[in-house]
Amino acid sequence: MCSLTEIVISIFLILGTFVVFSGTLGVLRFPDVYSRLHAATKSATLGVSGILIGSFLFFLFVQDLVSGKLLLGIVFVLLTAPVGGHMISRAAYRSGVPLSEKTIQDELNSERDYY
């Protein structure tokens, strides 16, 4: 049995898992804190929302259940992930974590006197 809804649900789940996997790989491969945060915050948003949308569709079509909690989960992930990323990068910069040597430009350097 392989209906259209199952195919759509699988696509959402696979895409979500793929993005989360790539995010983890990015955390391992990127050179410094700031570029690692790029990978970490993005996989947390797009990947998790993909998986949650997939499970929302599963409950909607297979079990005839509108699950508002899953949609709320997406909203809260979207609300909290950027705040976490911003705070980590800010704390890293203020405590003097160096940028990788590939960095071509650092305009925040002028504000360092205030810290």
Next chain:
Amino acid sequence: MAVQLLINIFIGVIWMFLSENYSFGSYVSGFIVGIGLIYLLNRYIPDEFYFLKVWAIIKLIFLFIKELILANFDVLKWIYKPKMNFRPGIIALPIDLKTNWEINLLANLITLTPGTLSVDISRDQRFIYIHAIDLPDTNETIHSIKETFEKAIIEVTR
């Protein structure tokens, strides 16, 4: 804005009572009728037609989803490239937004779109410092953020 929303909610309740059908569906249909009524009688009610604001919020949400998906592929590209020859950097983005609420929204949206990460906000709240993962052209990055997100946020809040 708040007055119009209250009137609209009230019209929805009245519609529900008049049709003697106390369900969510009849409330929604009354609410939609209320939107139409407020649009027609807009001259007599203070402020601009509030649904324009709601429309701007919906446009901002769709713009954000588009940017989120498009730019995710950008970061995926860097993750799977065998040679990591990107050039990251921190740039200062000058902002025209005034209130804390608007700056908060812009900083969060910048972080959520891949390729850019808001690191800090200057003391006088005139710059957001952004860490970009690849900086071929500083001016172009600043321009694209100002053209898309800042414009949409101003449309919502003013």
